[in-house]
Structures are given as structure tokens and as C-alpha cells.
Amino acid sequence: MGRFRNIINIIILVALTTVGLRWLFTIILALPVAASAEAIPIDQLFDAHYWLIAFLFALIMVLMLYAVFFFTRADGDETDGPHIHGHTKLEITWTVVPFFVVMGFGIWGAVVLNEITRPKEGEMTVHVTGKQWIWSFDYPEQGGFASGELVLPVGRTIALKMNAADVIHSFWVPEFRVKQDLVPGRETMLRITPTEIGNYKLRCAEICGLNHTVMEADVRVLSADDFQAWTAEKSAAPAFSDMTPEERGAFWASAEGFGCVACHSSDGTPGVGPTWQEIYMHDVALADGSTVSADDDYIRNSILDPNSQIVSGFNPNLMPQTYLDQFTTRQQEVNAAEAIDIDIAADIIAYIKTLQ
Amino acid sequence: MRTLKILLTSALAKGLVGQAVGWALGYSFIALLRSLQGLPTPWLYEPAVAFGAITSLIGFLVAAGVLGDWLRWIVGKKTELRHGAPEGKPEWSRYFNVDYNHKVIGIQYGVTSVLVLLVGGLFAIMFRIELAQPGMQWLSNDDFNTLFSAHGIIMIASILLGVGSIVNYLVPLMIGAPDMAFPRLNAFSYWVTIPSAIIILSGMAVGGWDTGWVGYATLSLRAPLGVVLFLLGFWMNGFSSIASSLNLLVTVTTMRAKGMTLFRMPIVVWGAIAASIIQLTATQTVGVALTATVAERVLGLNFFDPAGGGNPILYQHLFWFYSHPVVYVFVLPGLAIISELLPVFTRKPLFGYRWVALSSLGIALVGFLVWAHHMFTSGMADVLRVPFMFSTMMVAIPTGVKFFSWVATMWEGKLPKNPPTPLLFVFGAISIFLIGGVTGPILGTVPTNLHLHDSYWIVGHFHATMFGGYIFPLFAAFYYWYPKVTGRMYKESLGKLHFWLMLPAFWVMSIGQMSVGLLGMRRRVADYDPALGITTTHILITLAALVIGWSVLIMVYNFISSARSQPIADPNPWRSRSPEWQIPYPVPEFNYAVPFEVVGEPYDYGLADSVYTRSIVPAPSGD
Numbered sequence A: 001m002g003r004f005r006n007i008i009n010i011i012i013l014v015a016l017t018t019v020g021l022r023w024l025f026t027i028i029l030a031l032p033v034a035a036s037a038e039a040i041p042i043d044q045l046f047d048a049h050y051w052l053i054a055f056l057f058a059l060i061m062v063l064m065l066y067a068v069f070f071f072t073r074a075d076g077d078e079t080d081g082p083h084i085h086g087h088t089k090l091e092i093t094w095t096v097v098p099f100f101v102v103m104g105f106g107i108w109g110a111v112v113l114n115e116i117t118r119p120k121e122g123e124m125t126v127h128v129t130g131k132q133w134i135w136s137f138d139y140p141e142q143g144g145f146a147s148g149e150l151v152l153p154v155g156r157t158i159a160l161k162m163n164a165a166d167v168i169h170s171f172w173v174p175e176f177r178v179k180q181d182l183v184p185g186r187e188t189m190l191r192i193t194p195t196e197i198g199n200y201k202l203r204c205a206e207i208c209g210l211n212h213t214v215m216e217a218d219v220r221v222l223s224a225d226d227f228q229a230w231t232a233e234k235s236a237a238p239a240f241s242d243m244t245p246e247e248r249g250a251f252w253a254s255a256e257g258f259g260c261v262a263c264h265s266s267d268g269t270p271g272v273g274p275t276w277q278e279i280y281m282h283d284v285a286l287a288d289g290s291t292v293s294a295d296d297d298y299i300r301n302s303i304l305d306p307n308s309q310i311v312s313g314f315n316p317n318l319m320p321q322t323y324l325d326q327f328t329t330r331q332q333e334v335n336a337a338e339a340i341d342i343d344i345a346a347d348i349i350a351y352i353k354t355l356q
Numbered sequence B: 001m002r003t004l005k006i007l008l009t010s011a012l013a014k015g016l017v018g019q020a021v022g023w024a025l026g027y028s029f030i031a032l033l034r035s036l037q038g039l040p041t042p043w044l045y046e047p048a049v050a051f052g053a054i055t056s057l058i059g060f061l062v063a064a065g066v067l068g069d070w071l072r073w074i075v076g077k078k079t080e081l082r083h084g085a086p087e088g089k090p091e092w093s094r095y096f097n098v099d100y101n102h103k104v105i106g107i108q109y110g111v112t113s114v115l116v117l118l119v120g121g122l123f124a125i126m127f128r129i130e131l132a133q134p135g136m137q138w139l140s141n142d143d144f145n146t147l148f149s150a151h152g153i154i155m156i157a158s159i160l161l162g163v164g165s166i167v168n169y170l171v172p173l174m175i176g177a178p179d180m181a182f183p184r185l186n187a188f189s190y191w192v193t194i195p196s197a198i199i200i201l202s203g204m205a206v207g208g209w210d211t212g213w214v215g216y217a218t219l220s221l222r223a224p225l226g227v228v229l230f231l232l233g234f235w236m237n238g239f240s241s242i243a244s245s246l247n248l249l250v251t252v253t254t255m256r257a258k259g260m261t262l263f264r265m266p267i268v269v270w271g272a273i274a275a276s277i278i279q280l281t282a283t284q285t286v287g288v289a290l291t292a293t294v295a296e297r298v299l300g301l302n303f304f305d306p307a308g309g310g311n312p313i314l315y316q317h318l319f320w321f322y323s324h325p326v327v328y329v330f331v332l333p334g335l336a337i338i339s340e341l342l343p344v345f346t347r348k349p350l351f352g353y354r355w356v357a358l359s360s361l362g363i364a365l366v367g368f369l370v371w372a373h374h375m376f377t378s379g380m381a382d383v384l385r386v387p388f389m390f391s392t393m394m395v396a397i398p399t400g401v402k403f404f405s406w407v408a409t410m411w412e413g414k415l416p417k418n419p420p421t422p423l424l425f426v427f428g429a430i431s432i433f434l435i436g437g438v439t440g441p442i443l444g445t446v447p448t449n450l451h452l453h454d455s456y457w458i459v460g461h462f463h464a465t466m467f468g469g470y471i472f473p474l475f476a477a478f479y480y481w482y483p484k485v486t487g488r489m490y491k492e493s494l495g496k497l498h499f500w501l502m503l504p505a506f507w508v509m510s511i512g513q514m515s516v517g518l519l520g521m522r523r524r525v526a527d528y529d530p531a532l533g534i535t536t537t538h539i540l541i542t543l544a545a546l547v548i549g550w551s552v553l554i555m556v557y558n559f560i561s562s563a564r565s566q567p568i569a570d571p572n573p574w575r576s577r578s579p580e581w582q583i584p585y586p587v588p589e590f591n592y593a594v595p596f597e598v599v600g601e602p603y604d605y606g607l608a609d610s611v612y613t614r615s616i617v618p619a620p621s622g623d
Helices: A003-028 A039-070 A088-117 A224-235 A245-253 A296-304 A323-338 A344-353 B002-008 B011-036 B046-064 B068-074 B091-096 B102-131 B141-175 B183-191 B193-205 B226-254 B267-299 B312-323 B325-346 B353-367 B382-394 B396-410 B421-438 B446-452 B456-486 B492-518 B535-562
Strands: A124-131 A134-139 A145-147 A150-153 A158-164 A169-172 A179-182 A188-192 A198-203 A216-222 A283-285 A291-293 B596-598 B613-615
Touching (some): A039 B396, A039 B446, A088 B446, A134 A216, A169 A198, B002 B011, B046 B183, B046 B193, B046 B226, B102 B141, B102 B183, B102 B193, B141 B193, B141 B325, B183 B226, B226 B267, B267 B325, B267 B353, B325 B396, B353 B396, B382 B396, B421 B492
Antiparallel strands (some): A124 A134, A134 A145, A158 A188, A198 A216
């Protein structure tokens, strides 16, 4: 077959294969449903990239397989092929054309990046805290309450201002298409504009230690009215002075409090730390071989000076050593705000007593 | 019995004993210092373990005899460049001892790389079995984290060993040199990798570590003890890269045959040069990242912990400034192997040889300018994201030059109707490196990167680039040069079986990984939500990994059993023009008994009467 015929064949095969692959990608390289405004220009870029991937893949594979099947040696032919050592114009072409293609994608990418990151009118701030291995969210503009789930109003841009308490974590909801690391020692920011009411999952996307796999939080996107109702409900949450010590203890243990539940279950489920179910006034075997009774002093000491008594089968240096300071600070705030005198450790002990 | 004696008195055995003794001495030294201060030393006290790791490296090297000649020079003694097996010992004992011949060292590198590959592969299969189904079936979170962390660094160690194998075995032969410029340094470069690997593996025994092979702060600062051994072992391995790349560059600069201008070298040498430039200059940066982390943990210095005024993102810059360019170290030799083999099998010149040669340098250069594309979500200065996006996209250009050259070489060529195994692996390499390559720009574009970063798409992308740019070409090279190294032919039917198992399995694995990543599967996680609808794909990925593992074992069996088959008669079964095929098996100790001169182009297939090299016949002595 002459060279011209071969080239025509290649062009036809590449065109067909490109379209075929692009179609195949809709099945094997599917994206999750798009649920944010940012996802729109991002998915357009995905689409364009998929076309480029399909075309480049088709181009090289068709050329290669065409050669494998058609540019073969006749039986018994031990002579060499044609002495084609190069073609400078062709080399220049396939250097310059890709240059413009990648530059084009770069410019497009820069435009989209600017669009999805720039401040938007009417945006709302939510503070995100990531710590091993739990998320918590604060709503400064709605009264300053904390939440263990990320609840957002549809159609509004949310400026997430994020802090990591210990190691690097990363915020990713696949349906929103954007991701941002949380870095200790600095605040990072991510803008998202949810467009679909629904339930999603936030899962940490940077290896953060033992329980990275399960560091997740619920994300709920509500209508404006429902969001209003939710914030009203959260802001009107009973003051600490209205709560019993047991209720306060349950709060302190939750994600909105100090996050004890990330490592200590209330129902016997094994975790990074011992379960709280049925521990009060039971015997505990310690790592140094001794046995103690889990009385009030033991529990208080376990929280405020964790490394001094490690339970057998568990590891030291995992539980934060900072609760004494954190409790003191929080106690001062709450006591001053509500003119009461709480003791957070005592509240937690009271809550633990209920877990029999 | 005699075999056992030879093994037990080998440099390897002595080195291992020396490593254990060195460790004990270093550990005890710290314990002694502490007892002089009235302090106890708890078991596995971290500073003692760290210091012990360093002294264990010295212990290995001293006991194995790697440093022997240099120590003699320090005290003014002369040494001879010993060649051949030690007195009275069989030829095979050379591979277990400190040998200065580049071919022996090349085999040592090659065999070790396969062993390490199998170990790393075993770790992968262990955690892939866990990932086949949602829920935790047999591994704890701890074990899982350590297994993927170890898998990453062990595979990288294997790749560097394999690159060392290709480069050290082939380059002197291809340029007409009797050996590398610095044979003792060459031996050192190999032997230092053994204690390094042992130290990394020991990390798994003393608590493991959960940071992945990237070891980001601040998690690295609070990870279990194993992380220190990972960091130190990784750092020590760097000395191998730096020394061997220095050796390669000096060798190629000073020891080329007469008439071998740079553009008349076999193309593999260009790949080796480009890889060596990177190794020589970038390795030091990751060394800083690793040792700074150890210093922060053990000595309390402040680099990365914000609590002490440090910056966690600094670690990432230091780390990736090396770790991006190193991926080009991994693939440039392999891509050069594709360029080397295609002309031989198509009986046509390598299309655009000069462009291909310069594209290796181009990739190496641009490769230094892209590292922060690993950090688009890191919280680094916002202004950096767009420039690194553009620089990253630029890498596609010299890479494209290679792909186009390959298909242009095949165009109108005379390929065999029944491609032999090396050629099959070349085709496989091209198809897989293509997947890896085309899934790069989507990662280099920041807005799409935000979805894909830290997902299984990344896992798919880098496995495709590694298998396509290194593993498949490495296997092609093993099959292709097997007759040169052993004088025998491997079994073609087993080679084909290996290929036809491995290629489809890899395709399934690669596409599967990208697919689950797009749908929300994160990397470095031990489990996933069944609601994501990715369980079936995970089962397929795990099965594919198992098939790949078995196919590699078929290759190992093939090479071992074929080594005992009948020697082949033809010293150049592939009819290559390359210099190493113009000499018979066994290759002499110093390669070319009669030196050759380059009088033509390396890839002038199809040009009548063209000659590449000609032996330099010594002038007859006068009467």
C-alpha cells in the first residue's frame, strides 16, 4: 500500500478510535454527580481533557498497532527497512503544535482557577477544624456555635477558613470537585458554592495517621429556609447552665466539643482509645502490669495527663496532652458568659457514669 | 556444603554481621553516654536507634570490605585493581563479594532489584487483599499504613537498583570502555544499597510508620519509631545515587571510543546521562528533608513544626524538589531502551536520533521546574500554582517527541510477524507509558487537580508511568540482553506467557485505579464506603495485582531454568549494530580485547554498506 493510502487509513482509524474512546470514558472514567458551582467549569475542563486523552491515545496506539499488523517483514526477508533517519519539519511540527495545545490548556486552567477561587458576593464564612481524627465546624456569622456536621445553604458561596490542630489534613467532597489541605500553624481557605440540596460526605484526603481512613463528617446542603431553621435551632441550644452535668459531658465528648468520640466509643466498639462503656468503677489493666479501679481520680488523670497511665493494649503518645489547658480556657469562657462554675472533666466523668 | 561455606564467608555475609555489630555498638554508645549522666536508656530509645542505624551502615561497609582499598590509600598503601574471582573460588562467588567489574556489579544490581521488587510486590498484594472488599478483613489500620508506606519506598529502592543495573552493565560496553571510570566507587554504590534496604525494612519491625513514603511533617514528627529508620535508610540510599551518577558522567565524558561523538553514542547512553544529571544534583535536597526531620525528632531542632516556629510546607518543597525529578531518573533509561530496541526490530533507523537524545536532556531540565504540582492543594503561596501549571504542561513536549519518534521508527519498517518477547515488552511499555503520559496534563491543570489529588487517580497515573517507563522496558532489557549476559536463550513460550498475563492485567489495574479515584476513592486509606459503588472495581484491581505478581515469578523461573540450557551459537541473535553484540560470549573481563573505532551512525539500518564500528587493527610492528 502506498504511503498516501496508509495515511488515509490512519486518519480514519484515529478519528473513529478517538470518538470510541471518548464514549468509553463516559462509562469507565465517570465523575460523581456535580453539586457545586465550581464543578461546572471544572467538569468542562475534564471533558476537554478527556477528548485530548482519547485523541492522543488513539493517535499513538493506532499508529503502533498499524505498524505491528501491516509493516511486517515478508517471510524469509532478512533485509533492512527503508533508511528514513528523520524529518526536521515533522519534528518541528510535533514540538510546536503540542506547545500551543498545552499552553491553551494552561491559560484555560488559569482562567478557571481564578473564577473558582475569587471572592464572591454574599459569601458566608464557616470555620473548619481538622484534628486527628475528627472534623468540627464553627459558624461565626450565625452566632458562633459549633457543629459536628457541615450544614450549608444551597446557592451561596461558602468561604471555608480552615485550621489543622495537629497534622496536615485535607478537605474533599468529591461532588464539589475542589480540595484544600488544612495545615498546622496557618489558616487555609477554600470556596465552595453548593448547588444541589442533598447529603454528602466529607472525607480527609491527606494521610493523617492511624484513623485517616475513617476521618469523615456528614455534609448537608439545605434550602435557605431549612438552613435558617437549622442555625436558629443550633443558636438556641440550651446554655450550659441549663444542662445537667451528664448532658454537658456528652456534649464535651462530641465532635462539637473536644472530640473524644473520635477515639473512644460509648458502645464497646474498639477504637484508638479504650471504650467508655462500662468502665466506671471497673478494674483496668495498665500497660505496666498493674491493675487500678476506674474511679473519678483515675478518669480525671487519664484525660488531663494521658501518658501517665496507659491501658494495656493501647499506645502512648496518641491522646493529646493539652486538655488541661483547653478545659481551663473553655471553663473560663463559659463561666464568664453564663455566671456559673463548670468543671469539664467532672462533666465527662458524669457522662461516662451513664454508659453502663 | 562448599556452597554454604562460600556464602557464609562472602562480603554479603560479613557485611550483615558487621551491620548487626555496628548497630549494637552505636546503640550502646548512646546508652553509655546516658548512663554517664545518670539517665536510663529505655529499650528502643529513639536517639540510640537512630545513631545505631548510622553506625550499622558503617559496620556493614567496613565488614564487607567495600571501603578496604580507600582505607589502604589513606595510610599510603598501594592496591591492585583486583579482577576475577578470589583465589580458588568459583566464578559465581563474585556476585556475593565486592567485585570491581561493571558487568558483575550490573548483575548484582539487577538480581537485587528483582528481589526487592518481589518484596515490595508482596506488601502490595497484602494490602490489596484487604482492599478487595469494604470492611477490615485481616489488617489493622496500623499494619495497613505501614505496608503502603513500605511498599512505596521499597519499590523506589528497587527501581533505583534496576536503573543502576541497566546503566552500569550497558554503558561501558556501549561506549567501548573496559569498565566504569571509578570501579571501586561503582562497587560502593551497589553495596551501600543493601544496608539501606535492611534499615528501611527494620522500620517495619519497630512500630512501622504511617506517613507514606513521602513522610510529610508534621505527621512524621509524631509517627512511631519506624519512621526514623525509614528516613535514615532512604537517606543512605541516596549516596548510591550520587556516587553512581558521578561515575557515569565521568565515564561517558572521558572514556568513549575513538570517533564516538556524543551524537554517535547508542541512545541508551543519552538516557543514562540525563538520569545521572538529575541524580547527581537533586538527591541532596531530599537528603536535607529527611535528615532535618530526623534532627527535629531526635535533637529537637525546629524546621517543620509550627509550634517551634517551623513550616510544614517547607518539608514538601524540599522533598518534591528531588522527588519529582527522580521520577525522570526512573523512566529516562527505560524510554531509552525502547528507543534502542525499536530500530533493531524494525530494521530502520531511530527516527530523529538527535531530537530523541536531546529530549532526554529536555525532560531532565524541565523536570526540575515542576515540583510544586504535587502541592497544588498544600496551602503554599497561591501565586505559585499557575506558574507550576505551565511548567508542568511543558514536560509533555519532549515526552511527545519520544512517542512520535517511536511510531515514526515503526512506520514503514519491517517488524517481525511473531514479535519476540523483548519486542512485546517494548510495545507493552509504549502502550502503558502512553496511559501514564496522557493522564498527566489533567493533573497538571490546577482546577482538575483539585479533584484528583490524593485520590486513586494519582495511584493509577504513577503506576502507569512507572510500569510503562521502567518495569516493562526493564523486562524488555532483561529478555533482550539475556543471551549476551548468559550465552543462552530464555524460553520464548514462557516469555510470551509472562507478557500476555502481565499486559492485560496491568491495563485492568490501571484503568480500575483511575476509575475509583474519580468516584471518590482516596489514596492511603485502608477501607472505603460500599455506597461509592467501587467494590467490584476493587476486586478487579486486586485480582490484576495477583496476576501481575505471578507473571513476574514466571519470568524469574524462566531466567533461572534457561541459564542451564544449551548455549546458543549466534553471538548476535537480534542482529544489532550496537558494539556489545559484536563481541562473543563470554564477554571478556575488560570487554574489548581489540578496541573499536566509530566510523558511522549507530542506527543506519537500511543504508547499504554502512558500518557503525570497526576494530582498530594494531599497526604491524616494523621489521
